[in-house]
Amino acid sequence: MILIDAVSKRFKAPAPKASGLSGLAGVSALLRKREASWVEAVRNVSLTAADGRITGLLGPNGAGKTTTLRMLAGLFEPDHGRISVDGLPVTGQNPAALSRMGILGDAHGLYPRLTARENIIYFGRLQGMAREEAEDRAEVLSELLDLKKVIDRRADGFSQGERMKTALARALVHDPANIVLDEPTNGLDVLATRALREALRVLAREQGKCIVFSTHIMQEVEYLCDEVVVVARGTSVARGSVPELKQQAGCERFEDAFVALAFPESTPEAA
Ligand SMILES: Nc1ncnc2c1ncn2[C@@H]1O[C@H](COP(=O)(O)OP(=O)(O)OP(=O)(O)O)[C@@H](O)[C@H]1O
Numbered sequence: 469m470i471l472i473d474a475v476s477k478r479f480k481a482p483a484p485k486a487s488g489l490s491g492l493a494g495v496s497a498l499l500r501k502r503e504a505s506w507v508e509a510v511r512n513v514s515l516t517a518a519d520g521r522i523t524g525l526l527g528p529n530g531a532g533k534t535t536t537l538r539m540l541a542g543l544f545e546p547d548h549g550r551i552s553v554d555g556l557p558v559t560g561q562n563p564a565a566l567s568r569m570g571i572l573g574d575a576h577g578l579y580p581r582l583t584a585r586e587n588i589i590y591f592g593r594l595q596g597m598a599r600e601e602a603e604d605r606a607e608v609l610s611e612l613l614d615l616k617k618v619i620d621r622r623a624d625g626f627s628q629g630e631r632m633k634t635a636l637a638r639a640l641v642h643d644p645a646n647i648v649l650d651e652p653t654n655g656l657d658v659l660a661t662r663a664l665r666e667a668l669r670v671l672a673r674e675q676g677k678c679i680v681f682s683t684h685i686m687q688e689v690e691y692l693c694d695e696v697v698v699v700a701r702g703t704s705v706a707r708g709s710v711p712e713l714k715q716q717a718g719c720e721r722f723e724d725a726f727v728a729l730a731f732p733e734s735t736p737e738a739a
Contacts, residue, residue, distance in 0.1 A: 470552075471550070476513075525682040633660075653683070
């Protein structure tokens with residue numbers, strides 16, 4: 469189970485260049501730039517993801533999804549708020565919490581000279597698994613993720629779909645109870661997308677995994693998610709199942725519901 473409670477994160481933007489203005493105009497230009505030198509990537513995001521369920525973090529570009537998932541992955545600390553995995557705080561890169569997650573980030577970063585199998589086993593060894601145990605898992609995952617054709621090929625030259633599946637197998641090698649994926653279908657064709665969806669369904673429904681993934685694709689959420697958290701401008705603005713969100717927004721189509729919830733200012737009533 470994953471709990472993200474009211475997290476926020478801001479980043480320092482690159483330092484402004486000298487404006488060339490002098491006197492009062494220069495000072496006020498500098499002050500304006502100073503004010504603008506922080507980016508509020510995440511202002512207030514909360515999410516509860518239960519075991520055996522697929523929870524989607526749905527938001528437009530720049531909404532704060534990746535930043536939220538990076539904090540969940542322990543890559544950096546939130547400025548405010550708490551994150552825990554199976555009751556264990558992620559703060560301070562707590563290894564007990566981090567080892568309970570399999571994380572597929574936006575960069576898949578495989579070792580190109582290793583085969584898919586070697587990539588998976590190597591990661592298993594890094595997770596403290598015995599060689600034989602990691603080898604067995606590589607076999608199970610190549611079946612689940614339909615990797616058999618490429619499992620003994622070097623990752624160099626893999627297609628986008630093959631890279632993604634290998635990276636996912638690597639993230640799952642230690643059989644984590646919680647699975648976190650950042651825009652997992654990015655760049656995948658329709659068949660690869662369907663295969664991934666099917667694998668995620670098996671992992672949640674049959675193996676009881678807690679799955680959290682981010683996306684900006686409505687269809688993905690409609691097909692897969694038991695629970696959706698809508699994020700806009702760094703804030704979680706609505707949560708519920710797809711039918712619940714449609715009801716909340718008073719819309720029949722999910723896309724309309726999403727727009728109404730994420731961009732209330734753009735709805736006709738707001739005009
Ligand atoms: N390290 C950083 N330094 C400065 N600004 C950042 C940094 N990381 C993210 N941001 C900013 O924070 C905001 C949220 O970014 P984030 O990548 O979390 O959004 P996202 O919802 O994942 O977007 P997308 O769907 O486009 O990937 C953006 O405005 C982004 O430019």
